[in-house]
Amino acid sequence: MSAATRAEAAALDAADPLAHHRAAFDLPDVIYLDGNSLGPLTRAARERVATVVGEEWGEGLIRSWNTAGWVDLPTRVAAKIAPLIGAAPRDVIVTDSTSVNLFKVLSAALSEALPGRRTILSEPGNFPTDLYIAEGVAAGEGAALALSDDPLAALDESVAVLMLTEVDYRTGRRHDMARVTAAAHRVGALTVWDLAHSAGALPVDLAGAGADFAVGCGYKYLNGGPGAPAFLYVAPQHQDATQPLSGWFGHAAPFAFEPAYQPAAGIERFLTGTPSVIAMSALDAALDVFADVDLTAVAAKSAALADLMIARVDALCGDHLTLASPRSAATRGSQVSFRHPSGYPVMQALIAAGVIGDFRAPDILRFGFTPLYTRFVDVFDAVDILADILAARRWDAPQFHRRAAVT
Amino acid sequence: MSAATRAEAAALDAADPLAHHRAAFDLPDVIYLDGNSLGPLTRAARERVATVVGEEWGEGLIRSWNTAGWVDLPTRVAAKIAPLIGAAPRDVIVTDSTSVNLFKVLSAALSEALPGRRTILSEPGNFPTDLYIAEGVAAGEGAALALSDDPLAALDESVAVLMLTEVDYRTGRRHDMARVTAAAHRVGALTVWDLAHSAGALPVDLAGAGADFAVGCGYKYLNGGPGAPAFLYVAPQHQDATQPLSGWFGHAAPFAFEPAYQPAAGIERFLTGTPSVIAMSALDAALDVFADVDLTAVAAKSAALADLMIARVDALCGDHLTLASPRSAATRGSQVSFRHPSGYPVMQALIAAGVIGDFRAPDILRFGFTPLYTRFVDVFDAVDILADILAARRWDAPQFHRRAAVT
Numbered sequence: 003m004s005a006a007t008r009a010e011a012a013a014l015d016a017a018d019p020l021a022h023h024r025a026a027f028d029l030p031d032v033i034y035l036d037g038n039s040l041g042p043l044t045r046a047a048r049e050r051v052a053t054v055v056g057e058e059w060g061e062g063l064i065r066s067w068n069t070a071g072w073v074d075l076p077t078r079v080a081a082k083i084a085p086l087i088g089a090a091p092r093d094v095i096v097t098d099s100t101s102v103n104l105f106k107v108l109s110a111a112l113s114e115a116l117p118g119r120r121t122i123l124s125e126p127g128n129f130p131t132d133l134y135i136a137e138g139v140a141a142g143e144g145a146a147l148a149l150s151d152d153p154l155a156a157l158d159e160s161v162a163v164l165m166l167t168e169v170d171y172r173t174g175r176r177h178d179m180a181r182v183t184a185a186a187h188r189v190g191a192l193t194v195w196d197l198a199h200s201a202g203a204l205p206v207d208l209a210g211a212g213a214d215f216a217v218g219c220g221y222k223y224l225n226g227g228p229g230a231p232a233f234l235y236v237a238p239q240h241q242d243a244t245q246p247l248s249g250w251f252g253h254a255a256p257f258a259f260e261p262a263y264q265p266a267a268g269i270e271r272f273l274t275g276t277p278s279v280i281a282m283s284a285l286d287a288a289l290d291v292f293a294d295v296d297l298t299a300v301a302a303k304s305a306a307l308a309d310l311m312i313a314r315v316d317a318l319c320g321d322h323l324t325l326a327s328p329r330s331a332a333t334r335g336s337q338v339s340f341r342h343p344s345g346y347p348v349m350q351a352l353i354a355a356g357v358i359g360d361f362r363a364p365d366i367l368r369f370g371f372t373p374l375y376t377r378f379v380d381v382f383d384a385v386d387i388l389a390d391i392l393a394a395r396r397w398d399a400p401q402f403h404r405r406a407a408v409t
Numbered sequence: 410m411s412a413a414t415r416a417e418a419a420a421l422d423a424a425d426p427l428a429h430h431r432a433a434f435d436l437p438d439v440i441y442l443d444g445n446s447l448g449p450l451t452r453a454a455r456e457r458v459a460t461v462v463g464e465e466w467g468e469g470l471i472r473s474w475n476t477a478g479w480v481d482l483p484t485r486v487a488a489k490i491a492p493l494i495g496a497a498p499r500d501v502i503v504t505d506s507t508s509v510n511l512f513k514v515l516s517a518a519l520s521e522a523l524p525g526r527r528t529i530l531s532e533p534g535n536f537p538t539d540l541y542i543a544e545g546v547a548a549g550e551g552a553a554l555a556l557s558d559d560p561l562a563a564l565d566e567s568v569a570v571l572m573l574t575e576v577d578y579r580t581g582r583r584h585d586m587a588r589v590t591a592a593a594h595r596v597g598a599l600t601v602w603d604l605a606h607s608a609g610a611l612p613v614d615l616a617g618a619g620a621d622f623a624v625g626c627g628y629k630y631l632n633g634g635p636g637a638p639a640f641l642y643v644a645p646q647h648q649d650a651t652q653p654l655s656g657w658f659g660h661a662a663p664f665a666f667e668p669a670y671q672p673a674a675g676i677e678r679f680l681t682g683t684p685s686v687i688a689m690s691a692l693d694a695a696l697d698v699f700a701d702v703d704l705t706a707v708a709a710k711s712a713a714l715a716d717l718m719i720a721r722v723d724a725l726c727g728d729h730l731t732l733a734s735p736r737s738a739a740t741r742g743s744q745v746s747f748r749h750p751s752g753y754p755v756m757q758a759l760i761a762a763g764v765i766g767d768f769r770a771p772d773i774l775r776f777g778f779t780p781l782y783t784r785f786v787d788v789f790d791a792v793d794i795l796a797d798i799l800a801a802r803r804w805d806a807p808q809f810h811r812r813a814a815v816t
Contacts, residue, residue: 030468043467051687055458059635060450061437064765067815072635074814099682101656102509109549126668131657131682134670138655142516142549149668221683228466228479228686248545249508250538257816259770261533261556263541275506275538276628279635280458281688358471363666407481408474409664 004306004313011310011382020303023374026291027225033357033380033387038199038337038370041225041288050287054280075282076251076273082289083233086297087197087218088207093235095269096282100198100219100232101131102247106272107215107234108139108165110243111192114214115162120145123191124165125153127172132196136165154185161191168206169199169335172362174327176204176335180211187212192240198222201233203304203336203372205297208235215240223336223372226285231278241268249274291374303373305331308338311369311381315340318389326366337370342392346409347402351391354402357384361409411713411720418717418789427710430781433698434632440764440787440794445606445744445777448632448695457694461687482689483658483680489696490640493704494604494625495614500642502676503689507605507626507639508538509654513679514622514641515546515572517650518599521621522569527552530598531572532560534579539603543572561592568598575613576606576742579769581734583611583742587618594619599647605629608640610711610743610779612704615642622647630743630779633692638685648675656681698781710780712738715745718776718788722747725796733773744777749799753816754809758798761809764791768816 005011015021028043058070067073081091097103108122122136126149133147140147150156153164164186169176183193195216200206202223208216214237220230236243244265250256251273254264265271308331315323323340342348342365349361360368369384391397412418422428435450465477474480488498504510515529529543533556540554547554557563560571571593576583590600599621607613609630615623621644627637643650651672657663658680661671672678715738722730730747749755749772756768767775776791798804 028463028467030470032470034470036471040466040471042470043462048462048467051458051462055450055455055634055691056435059447060435060455063437063439063441063449064443064447064767065760066635068813072815098505098509099656099685101658101682102505102654105654105681128668130660130663130666130668133668134655134657134660137670138653141651142653227462228473229683229689231685232682244548246545246549247509247512248541249506250541251508253537253541256537257770257814259537261535261537261540263544274512275508275639276636278506278638278685278688280691281685282636284462284687353472360471363664406475407664408479 004310005378005382008379008382011378014378018303020299020373023291023295027375029375033384035357035359035369035371035376035384037372038222039360040221040228041223041372042375044225044288044291046287046290047225047227047284051280051284054283072277072279075277075279075286077270079282079286079289080233082286082292083201083224086206086292087201087216087235088209089235090209092268093238094233095272096220096231096233096285097273097277098232100196100217101135103217103232103234104132104135104196105139106245106247107194107217107236108136108163109143110236110240110245111163111194111215112139112143112145114240114243115192116190119160119162121161122147122163122165123153123156123161124149125151127170128167129171129196129198132165132167154182157185157189157191159189161189163192163194165194167196167198171199172326172366172368173339174335174337176333179206179213183211183213199335199337202292204301213237220285224285225288225291227281227288229281230285231282234272236269236272245272247274251275251277295374300373304336304371307371307373307376307378307381308334310378311338311385314382314385318385319392322392323367336372337368339366339368341365342367344397346405348391348397350402351397352388355387355391357387363409411717412785412789415786415789418785421785425710427706427780430698430702434782436782440791442764442766442776442778442783442791444779445629446767447628447635448630448779449782451632451695451698453694453697454632454634454691458687458691461690479684479686482686482693483684484677486689486693486696487640489693489699490608490631493613493699494608494623494642495616496642497616499675500645501640502679503627503638503640503692504680504684505639507603507624508542510624510639510641511539511542511603512546513652513654514601514624514643515543515570516550517643517647517652518570518601518622519546519550519552521647521650522599523597526567526569528568529554529570529572530560530563530568531556533558534577535574536578536603536605539572539574561589564592564596564598566596568596570599570601572601574603574605578606579733579773579775580746581742581744583740586620590618590620606742606744609699611708620644627692631692632695632698634688634695636688637692638689641679643676643679652679654681658682658684702781707780711743711778714778714780714783714785714788715741717785718745718792721789721792725792726799729799730774743779744775746773746775748772749774751804753812755798755804757809758804758806759795762794762798764794770816
């Protein structure tokens with residue numbers, strides 16, 4: 003599915019069965035191809051936050067822990083994420099940040115690993131915080147972090163845990179979770195999957211793949227808001243594992259105020275401190291947009307949007323940009339990336355022109371596709387604007403070279 | 410300062426130099442003596458959250474990390490907390506939950522302890538999550554958690570870290586931080602203080618006391634909202650310590666996306682994942698109420714409110730309640746607790762009558778004083794209502810005996 007003219011792109015939008023979901027979002031007048039960095043505000047999240055702040059906190063005060071169900075938020079929100087990732091609700095919990103949750107599940111995975119195995123295997127291109135947290139866990143557990151550009155080839159009987167992000171944050175390359183998990187299990191290794199760039203964008207089947215542990219992000223494709231709480235998954239057979247961040251919300255009876263820790267029986271033992279109620283409520287409301295959504299249809303439209311972008315870039319910007327993503331949707335997440343030696347100022351110029359993507363060091367222009375609100379005309383127009391910036395070298399102006407704190 | 414009649418209580422309010430701060434809060438029509446469990450909504454926090462959600466997230470989208478200064482929130486909010494706890498801004502950071510932060514500083518404290526020392530000393534009455542987290546840290550570090558009802562007497566040269574909460578969450582008993590810290594240092598032990606029931610309620614002087622590490626809560630006296638981000642303090646001489654939750658926001662260059670962890674030079678190394686922007690912004694705005702507040706005046710009014718409550722309870726409820734708190738303000742935090750064998754239903758009946766305090770197992774009725782919005786007439790009226798409930802045994806009705814999920 004592609005479009006050589008804007009009219010053809012508009013026709014694709016007119017025929018799009020997901021198009022009506024765009025009304026759920028509160029979008030400013032920009033072309034937003036960065037929902038994989040920060041999902042946009044939904045009308046539901048805006049209203050819910052106002053209610054939580056004004057009524058539940060303001061009027062209800064401490065009573066709202068019971069009357070507004072604050073205490074159940076981590077499991078209630080998890081139940082909305084579970085179907086998006088192929089998990090039973092009781093195997094998912096919403097809490098803390100992705101980094102903190104990775105610390106928990108990686109520690110738990112090491113405690114569940116075969117005796118004597120102390121190697122965590124990952125890729126050098128994994129998202130940095132995953133590697134940093136693995137370093138921290140490894141240092142504390144007397145384990146080692148091993149990195150390989152070909153982790154499948156590096157899998158052997160020394161590996162305790164294979165830790166991978168399903169979709170590469172720079173290139174969008176997608177691992178075959180079922181095949182990789184099976185390969186890990188064949189050598190007796192456990193798997194920890196980071197779903198930061200998968201959950202809400204693609205069908206994920208953790209249980210079907212036999213994944214052992216997973217973590218994921220609330221503020222990308224799930225649209226939970228900046229710094230939204232994250233989630234984690236633990237397969238049933240590992241839920242007796244201990245995790246070191248043994249705080250009171252992970253206790254079997256948090257409000258009995260007992261002096262000794264007794265972990266909760268199930269996934270709740272992966273909770274730690276008091277849940278961030280306002281932030282978690284925003285995520286809770288944002289997830290309602292997925293209630294009647296078929297992720298297979300989402301992934302199909304994402305592939306079509308990406309294919310359109312690649313075709314238009316090939317046609318208009320081929321002299322300037324190199325595709326950094328897989329050309330085939332079968333091995334790609336919901337994004338397309340291109341390399342440009344002056345990627346940073348190019349992206350700044352594009353943002354100034356109203357097309358928001360991401361720059362990722364050293365030379366990546368990254369564009370995320372979020373089919374619930376991204377239109378074919380958005381992609382079509384974005385490439386026109388990008389082509390103009392490249393052809394006229396509009397990016398080569400001093401203001402686009404100045405580095406911001408966050409890139 | 411006390412009042413034997415309501416008119417005298419009203420006169421104390423009329424003369425109260427802190428009285429005008431009450432207008433900063435958005436209070437419902439109840440007598441709220443539970444700001445030590447969940448501080449109430451301020452008008453500033455309500456407005457700020459609406460702006461962060463609607464404008465910064467909704468309109469600014471990903472750009473707001475730079476344009477709205479989201480990336481600096483952890484240090485900017487810390488700079489507002491620092492003067493409340495006797496710390497330099499560069500020694501404080503706002504992040505995660507109290508439990509997660511305690512894991513970080515306790516791990517760091519063990520790494521800074523004298524060689525061979527592996528005992529964490531605390532009290533059995535410390536807040537449970539502190540003990541649970543210490544158990545988790547101890548298990549991972551090959552350390553031991555030792556509990557003593559008289560930790561000063563139990564201090565000896567085996568102790569690596571003395572971990573205490575300054576103000577006891579049940580009784581309100583306050584430790585002398587300077588004296589206890591000096592005693593710990595005399596035997597070569599480091600100190601970790603939990604300021605959950607101190608910060609914002611009493612003058613705290615971490616630097617003056619020579620405290621090594623501290624953690625504290627954002628949602629009690631600091632009014633940051635339910636589950637607000639917490640803070641931590643690390644004395645300058647310990648800021649080279651490693652902490653195990655080495656996530657990307659603690660990296661020296663988070664947006665360079667380097668594969669190897671390199672901790673930030675200062676307190677920022679105690680950050681982990683992406684900050685919870687909406688929640689942290691609520692705390693940021695709420696802290697503005699402290700901008701021109703003298704905590705010595707706050708503590709003086711708190712003592713007067715507590716003394717009034719004790720005097721009125723002595724006068725009206727002496728046959729029913731036993732004081733569980735120190736009678737002297739000098740050794741008391743900003744709360745007063747009483748024991749009653751049917752504490753749970755008594756508190757439920759009191760809440761139903763519009764006076765909100767806390768029950769704490771097994772038999773504690775707890776009342777917190779928050780001088781920026783608590784009035785002398787509130788305390789006067791609260792005891793009248795309590796006395797009536799006790800005298801008429803109004804609490805002994807079935808609906809007050811039913812246990813809620815959160816107590």
